[in-house]
Each structure stands twice: as C-alpha cells, then as structure tokens.
Amino acid sequence: MLDIKKLDLKEIRNSLLKGDFTSEELVLSYIDRINNSNKLNTYNTLNTENAIRIAKESDRRISQKNARSLEGIPVGIKDLFCTKDLRTTASSKMLETFIPTYESTITEKLFNEGMVLLGKLSNDEFAMGSSNETSHFGPVVNPWKKISSKANLVPGGSSGGSAAAVSASLCPAATATDTGGSIRQPASFTGTVGLKPTYGRCSRWGIVAFASSLDQAGPITKTVADSAAMLTHMSGFDLKDSTSADIKTENYEKILGTSIKGKTIGIPLEFEKLDISEDIKTNWENTIQWYKDSGVNIKSIKLPNSKYALPAYYIIAPAEASSNLARYDGVKYGTRVHEVALDDLYKKTRGEGFGAEVKRRIMMGTYVLSAGYYDAYYLKAQKVRRLIHQDFINAFESVDVILTPTTPTTAFEIGQNVSDPLKMYLNDILTVPVNLAGLPAISIPSGIDKSGIPIGMQLISKHFDESSLFQFGSIIESSRTGDYQPSDWWLS
Numbered sequence: 001m002l003d004i005k006k007l008d009l010k011e012i013r014n015s016l017l018k019g020d021f022t023s024e025e026l027v028l029s030y031i032d033r034i035n036n037s038n039k040l041n042t043y044n045t046l047n048t049e050n051a052i053r054i055a056k057e058s059d060r061r062i063s064q065k066n067a068r069s070l071e072g073i074p075v076g077i078k079d080l081f082c083t084k085d086l087r088t089t090a091s092s093k094m095l096e097t098f099i100p101t102y103e104s105t106i107t108e109k110l111f112n113e114g115m116v117l118l119g120k121l122s123n124d125e126f127a128m129g130s131s132n133e134t135s136h137f138g139p140v141v142n143p144w145k146k147i148s149s150k151a152n153l154v155p156g157g158s159s160g161g162s163a164a165a166v167s168a169s170l171c172p173a174a175t176a177t178d179t180g181g182s183i184r185q186p187a188s189f190t191g192t193v194g195l196k197p198t199y200g201r202c203s204r205w206g207i208v209a210f211a212s213s214l215d216q217a218g219p220i221t222k223t224v225a226d227s228a229a230m231l232t233h234m235s236g237f238d239l240k241d242s243t244s245a246d247i248k249t250e251n252y253e254k255i256l257g258t259s260i261k262g263k264t265i266g267i268p269l270e271f272e273k274l275d276i277s278e279d280i281k282t283n284w285e286n287t288i289q290w291y292k293d294s295g296v297n298i299k300s301i302k303l304p305n306s307k308y309a310l311p312a313y314y315i316i317a318p319a320e321a322s323s324n325l326a327r328y329d330g331v332k333y334g335t336r337v338h339e340v341a342l343d344d345l346y347k348k349t350r351g352e353g354f355g356a357e358v359k360r361r362i363m364m365g366t367y368v369l370s371a372g373y374y375d376a377y378y379l380k381a382q383k384v385r386r387l388i389h390q391d392f393i394n395a396f397e398s399v400d401v402i403l404t405p406t407t408p409t410t411a412f413e414i415g416q417n418v419s420d421p422l423k424m425y426l427n428d429i430l431t432v433p434v435n436l437a438g439l440p441a442i443s444i445p446s447g448i449d450k451s452g453i454p455i456g457m458q459l460i461s462k463h464f465d466e467s468s469l470f471q472f473g474s475i476i477e478s479s480r481t482g483d484y485q486p487s488d489w490w491l492s
Contacts (some may be wrong), residue, residue: 009226023055023072046119071114076171087386091135094353104206122161132160143168143486147452156186182433184443188406197437200245201236211320228252261295266399279449290479309433315381322365406456
C-alpha cells in the first residue's frame, strides 16, 4: 500500500498524472486505512465499491490524456451534503435511513472534476455542536493526543469528522460546512487548514440546512494550496440557490506565492482582552512577527460590537434552526414513530428522532420567535448583527486582512464540556462574528502548544476576497516550525 500520510492533494494530482501510481491503488490505500480507523469513528457511511469503480474510470481517462482538474483524487464528504443513492444522515437518528435521489451542487461540481467519493463523514447532529460529540453515531475522536496522556480529545465541531479524517490521512481533502465556526474550529483542533468562504460563494443547494443565513460550505485540507484548489472547483453561482452570489470566481491556485509586502494586517483590540490560553497568545504574537518580517504593516483596529456576537448568534441560529427543522415531522420522510393520533406521531417522532442538543436549540429558537419575544430577542439580535457587519466594513477601510486566533483553547478531552452548554458555546467566540458578517476566513496551523496539540490562527478578509486569505496564509505555512502529522496510535 502507498504511504498516503506523506501526500497532500497537490502531490496526489501530480503523481497521478505522472503515473507514479494509479487512482485505484490510491483509493485502495485509503480504504485499507479507513477500515483500520474504527477508534476515530470518522465515517458514517462508506462508498467502497463505487469508489473503486470510479477510480478505474479515472485511470482510463488519465491514460487517454483526458484527465479533468481533480481526476482520480479521493475525497470525504461531510454527512450534510446530499449524495445521490448514498445515505445522508446529518448524523441524526431522524435521517438514519435517508437516501437522497439527487446530488448537492457542490458534490456534483467536485465529482464532475473527477474526484472519487470515499464516504460520508460524521458531524455534530444537524451541525449543532462544537466538539462532534452530538452525533447519533457516537463521538469522533481527534487523532492527536496530548503528551503523556491517553485521554481521547475532541476534534472540534461540527465538521469534526472531516477535520479528523484529513488530519489522520483518511482522505486528502474533505467538504465541510461553517455556521458559527464549524470549519475553522475543528481545523484548528486537528492541525488542518479550514476555509469558510464568503456567504454566497458556494452553493447551499442540497446541503441539510441548520441556519440558512449563516451556513456556508468550504473545504478542509492539509495545505493552503490544497484549499485554493478545492475552492476553485467548489465555488460558483447556482440558480438553484437563491442566496448564491452571481460573482465571477477565480483560479485561486494562481494567486499563491504573490507578494504581500506593504499590505496591512489588523489586530482587534477587543480580542486581545478575551480569555485566551497563554500558549495561543504567544503563538499569536509570533505570527504577527512573521508578518512583520515579511514586510507587512501591523495596525490595531476596533470591533466594538464583537462582544455581542456570541449572544446574537445563539438567538439567530436557533431561530432559523427551529424553522428549518420543522419539516422533520414523521410524515414526509425520515424517521417515523407510528401512532394513531397525528399529534402523537409528531411529538414522538421529533422527541425520539432528535438528540438533546438539537432539541435544546429548537426550543430556544421557537421561544425567541414566539409572540411577545420576537422584538425583544430575534429582531434585536438582527440589529446587533448589522452593527457587527458595519464594524468589519469600517475596519477594512484601513487594513487588508484581520488576524486572530481561531479558538481560545486547543482541543479538550471528550466529555469535558458536554454537561456545560455555555462553556461549549464559548469555543465559538472568535469565529461567530465572521459568520454574522458573512465574511470569508481561514484557519491555518501555526504552532504546537506545550501539551503537543495544534494551534490555529484565523485570517479574515473582505467579502469575496478569498484571494487575500491564500496570499497571507502562505506566510504562516512557510514560517512555522514543527510536524503537523499526528501519530498512528489509533490504527487497529
């Protein structure tokens, strides 16, 4: 079998075209590794037979010099993206047996470019969580371990399966979704690169909805270059998505390596006052110095309304979730608890079909949308959202990108925060302002803390300026030290 731990997406693409190995050999290597990864619990559903068949077809196209842009490259898909004829569960009992008859726009785009689907990756149920512990199929385990500790760590959420799989080399790249940090936070916890594009850059059609005004799809990869390659083929206008932006996309790979000398990075004063671990603060300071050494100007900026982002988010997101998840009633599709009385069918189906965190957020959302509370909570949160958005617009008048840590801490132990929802929600304090403003942001591994766990730094740019994220992100990759490959302790 191939030593796939050493391969990223770019290296795989070049090696396939040169004939160093075949797509079938590559897919079989990933399948073998996946089959020995039960301790990580990253995949909900495998696509083994079809993956081998499609890999053989890719090998034929490569041999005939008819390869597409991502020909023969395996990919893992978060279990929120509908995949035709392959189970899509949202990691919920409610959709445990759901098999879509259609393909999401993003997966269709990737498969049309030649990517090979390995399987569906676990996530927090309906993307609601910050640790990937709310999945109906059990928690995903981070492939990283703390020094001198056997305790299992969370991979972050909700895209923990995608992040853990890429980190453990169970796929070279994966799709994910980000509603309040669900790409960037798990990327930070697992030493991977996680990109949340501008809202509207990537189609949401065919993705199981959580909060429609916040959800955005993006990739998790091993490198910034791989992230650029994935976004190039994931993005684009889609008539089937009313929130899709009709804006020309770019070949982001061509932007890599261009100079950022003389440009300006903003450092939010408000974020410096947050309760962030000392290791992460030190790494933040080191990262700032790397940019100074590269000829970049550093400027302090103010985001005065960012302190209201987390409470505003946890009003708006549950409200939209309450509305979106009303469709799961036991009548149309999905899990059904058979009862004679219709009211009992609704109650028991939703009561048994949803997990505790999903039910908590539905109840919160229903409350803030109810008569007498809509103006006091939901409408006020939307006004705060507008102020947060304006803060960023003002900041970008004088800076090109903004640099912050991705998370206030590194990965914590499984079970550590489950009983304290507020403590769990605080994991998103550095990421949710970006979603409320609809901005693009990327998390890039930037260091290792004293316990041997990855740290991620977050870069934020103007709307539809993902190019700057890739330009500035390359500096972190070229400046950092350390090995960002976890050990294979989990191999059966």
